[in-house]
Amino acid sequence: xxxxxxxxxxxxxxxxxxxxxxxxxxxxxxxxxxxxxxxxxxxxxxxxxxxxxxxxxxxxxxxxxxxxxxxxxxxxxxxxxxxxxxxxxxxxxxxxxxxxxxxxxxxxxxxxxxxxxxxxxxxxxxxxxxxxxxxxxxxxxxxxxxxxxxxxxxxxxxxxxxxxxxxxxxxxxxxxxxxxxxxxxxxxxxxxxxxxxxxxxxxxxxxxxxxxxxxxxxxxxxxxxxxxxxxxxxxxxxxxxxxxxxxxxxxxxxxxxxxxxxxxxxxxxxxxxxxxxxxxxxxxxxxxxxxxxxxxxxxxxxxxxxxxxxxxxxxxxxxxxxxxxxxxxxxxxxxxxxxxxxxxx
Amino acid sequence: xxxxxxxxxxxxxxxxxxxxxxxxxxxxxxxxxxxxxxxxxxxxxxxxxxxxxxxxxxxxxxxxxxxxxxxxxxxxxxxxxxxxxxxxxxxxxxxxxxxxxxxxxxxxxxxxxxxxxxxxxxxxxxxxxxxxxxxxxxxxxxxxxxxxxxxxxxxxxxxxxxxxxxxxxxxxxxxxxxxxxxxxxxxxxxxxxxxxxxxxxxxxxxxxxxxxxxxxxxxxxxxxxxxxxxxxxxxxxxxxxxxxxxxxxxxxxxxxxxxxxxxxxxxxxxxxxxxxxxxxxxxxxxxxxxxxxxxxxxxxxxxxxxxxxxxxxxxxxxxxxxxxxxxxxxxxxxxxxxxxxxxxx
Numbered sequence: 001x002x003x004x005x006x007x008x009x010x011x012x013x014x015x016x017x018x019x020x021x022x023x024x025x026x027x028x029x030x031x032x033x034x035x036x037x038x039x040x041x042x043x044x045x046x047x048x049x050x051x052x053x054x055x056x057x058x059x060x061x062x063x064x065x066x067x068x069x070x071x072x073x074x075x076x077x078x079x080x081x082x083x084x085x086x087x088x089x090x091x092x093x094x095x096x097x098x099x100x101x102x103x104x105x106x107x108x109x110x111x112x113x114x115x116x117x118x119x120x121x122x123x124x125x126x127x128x129x130x131x132x133x134x135x136x137x138x139x140x141x142x143x144x145x146x147x148x149x150x151x152x153x154x155x156x157x158x159x160x161x162x163x164x165x166x167x168x169x170x171x172x173x174x175x176x177x178x179x180x181x182x183x184x185x186x187x188x189x190x191x192x193x194x195x196x197x198x199x200x201x202x203x204x205x206x207x208x209x210x211x212x213x214x215x216x217x218x219x220x221x222x223x224x225x226x227x228x229x230x231x232x233x234x235x236x237x238x239x240x241x242x243x244x245x246x247x248x249x250x251x252x253x254x255x256x257x258x259x260x261x262x263x264x265x266x267x268x269x270x271x272x273x274x275x276x277x278x279x280x281x282x283x284x285x286x287x288x289x290x291x292x293x294x295x296x297x298x299x300x301x302x303x304x305x306x307x308x309x310x311x312x313x314x315x316x317x318x319x320x321x322x323x324x325x326x327x328x329x330x331x332x333x334x335x336x337x338x339x340x341x342x343x344x345x
Numbered sequence: 346x347x348x349x350x351x352x353x354x355x356x357x358x359x360x361x362x363x364x365x366x367x368x369x370x371x372x373x374x375x376x377x378x379x380x381x382x383x384x385x386x387x388x389x390x391x392x393x394x395x396x397x398x399x400x401x402x403x404x405x406x407x408x409x410x411x412x413x414x415x416x417x418x419x420x421x422x423x424x425x426x427x428x429x430x431x432x433x434x435x436x437x438x439x440x441x442x443x444x445x446x447x448x449x450x451x452x453x454x455x456x457x458x459x460x461x462x463x464x465x466x467x468x469x470x471x472x473x474x475x476x477x478x479x480x481x482x483x484x485x486x487x488x489x490x491x492x493x494x495x496x497x498x499x500x501x502x503x504x505x506x507x508x509x510x511x512x513x514x515x516x517x518x519x520x521x522x523x524x525x526x527x528x529x530x531x532x533x534x535x536x537x538x539x540x541x542x543x544x545x546x547x548x549x550x551x552x553x554x555x556x557x558x559x560x561x562x563x564x565x566x567x568x569x570x571x572x573x574x575x576x577x578x579x580x581x582x583x584x585x586x587x588x589x590x591x592x593x594x595x596x597x598x599x600x601x602x603x604x605x606x607x608x609x610x611x612x613x614x615x616x617x618x619x620x621x622x623x624x625x626x627x628x629x630x631x632x633x634x635x636x637x638x639x640x641x642x643x644x645x646x647x648x649x650x651x652x653x654x655x656x657x658x659x660x661x662x663x664x665x666x667x668x669x670x671x672x673x674x675x676x677x678x679x680x681x682x683x684x685x686x687x688x689x690x
Contacts, residue, residue, distance in 0.1 A: 142579030142611050203551050204544040206583040231586075234487030234633050238551040238587025245579045266487050269632075283625075287614075288579050 031076025210246025376421025
């Protein structure tokens with residue numbers, strides 16, 4: 001399955017990562033996710049003179065990108081509202097005129113901008129909007145499926161659910177187990193080259209979309225499904241619940257950022273208690289998979305010292321009686337050990 | 346707020362209810378809901394020769410409809426998949442040519458059929474698709490709002506959540522309390538003339554849509570919000586949870602159909618236990634309104650004898666220590682008594 005729902009999407013790596021005039025690190029999280037998880041696909045970054053952030057990749061322009069073999073420019077930057085600035089539109093058209101395909105994770109769609117569409121058409125280049133769900137998603141059925149699935153769930157948005165699922169995929173593959181990351185957000189879709197932007201599907205089809213990205217599998221491997229939002233986020237919990245039901249997870253990993261003071265964007269909503277959050281996810285997950293088990297906790301400790309991070313993982317691990325690690329700084333080997341031991345039969 | 350999000354929608358009653366070639370009663374539930382709740386708006390039914398069901402209204406054709414003062418034809422029939430048959434398209438175009446506006450609750454949109462759009466344009470008539478969400482719905486904020494809200498929740502889809510909310514509106518108004526039914530589905534939207542089809546909004550905006558249909562109110566009245574789906578329906582629970590969070594209900598009424606054997610459309614999923622279902626809804630609702638209270642249970646007893654219905658209500662009422670009634674056959678006065686007593690201050 002390609003990102004286009006076809007077997008051979010015309011766009012693909014090598015990538016030129018477009019950062020434009022980005023000024024804060026959070027705004028380039030799509031580019032950073034790609035550069036971190038798929039460095040072999042990323043030739044360099046293309047920045048405006050006033051860009052204040054870097055991925056640490058070589059700075060190359062469109063002509064250099066083409067000369068080095070880039071096939072696609074990725075809009076790896078998001079500003080408030082996900083809109084395209086005039087500068088960005090100009091740069092996208094220049095990339096198309098240089099013969100590059102262009103893909104984007106922005107809310108504003110490349111495919112809805114007439115000048116961009118015209119430039120793509122005249123050069124025979126492809127536009128891909130990672131946030132645009134493909135038509136034809138079915139309603140969820142709740143029917144049991146073959147194979148095993150793990151879903152990353154969270155206390156909040158942006159706590160490491162995608163990184164955790166990708167780290168689990170990498171570890172399982174390194175150990176020789178078939179494993180596939182299943183993307184549900186724009187960055188994950190660009191990393192995986194496939195997936196469904198689950199927060200952009202029509203509400204009636206959330207669980208159906210989750211079912212369709214993780215179909216029957218019969219190779220004794222695992223689907224590692226990227227969670228979204230949180231059952232405790234009042235803006236987005238419906239997405240999280242539909243994804244949980246449709247995923248029918250055999251295993252859950254709870255993701256958490258221990259320095260977060262309140263739910264993302266909502267200062268009056270505290271972060272839920274970890275145990276309450278795990279129990280709520282397990283209770284809801286049992287509707288479609290009564291045998292669901294928690295197999296670990298993933299902490300994003302990027303704002304803690306190494307000593308503090310270790311202490312936090314020890315405390316949370318003891319609380320749950322489960323392995324607790326930061327997937328980025330500590331890996332996920334203990335969680336994978338426990339996962340495999342828990343599903344040894 | 347009109348159904349179009351404007352102050353004066355061009356379409357409106359008096360209505361001619363189109364049943365087409367409907368052959369089963371379930372397929373005309375939109376027409377039946379309108380005829381039951383807004384009989385004063387419904388001049389008659391327009392049926393094909395092979396139509397096997399009736400609303401008990403006068404049979405009139407397009408010419409008679411116009412002569413009697415009909416302003417709008419309502420597509421009150423749904424077939425599997427919500428598609429428009431060729432016959433229906435022909436009849437819609439004939440209605441437009443007769444000068445009637447046309448509104449529809451079907452999944453297939455009037456506004457996406459070129460011949461229908463052309464006919465409407467040439468006659469200056471309006472098309473309204475009740476299932477098409479208006480653009481501009483915001484993301485939910487979880488911010489407390491002024492006023493009081495009641496949400497009807499259910500053990501399953503199609504158990505009486507809309508009828509219960511409408512019955513509560515009618516009873517409160519008859520007692521002199523300001524009260525407004527807030528519609529979240531296509532039939533409710535046609536009955537109310539306003540609302541948002543919550544299952545058709547983009548997933549990220551479910552709770553935001555619920556917030557926007559029940560804004561601040563300062564007249565000491567009640568919003569009666571039409572629930573959708575069930576937290577225990579694996580296809581649609583995400584919609585139900587987002588609606589629950591966005592509604593911030595002060596009061597819940599649980600709706601149930603006691604002869605239902607399994608979740609609608611899913612033979613392997615049993616109906617949840619009533620107490621479990623109420624507790625799960627209360628627990629989830631507390632995220633955005635910690636003071637939420639259950640105020641009653643509404644049973645759809647249409648498949649029971651009067652004696653059985655009375656027994657079922659007595660048992661369920663005793664179980665919860667709350668009034669339990671069938672809104673259609675028994676009214677909702679006991680539930681309204683309890684609601685008003687529970688929020689007397």
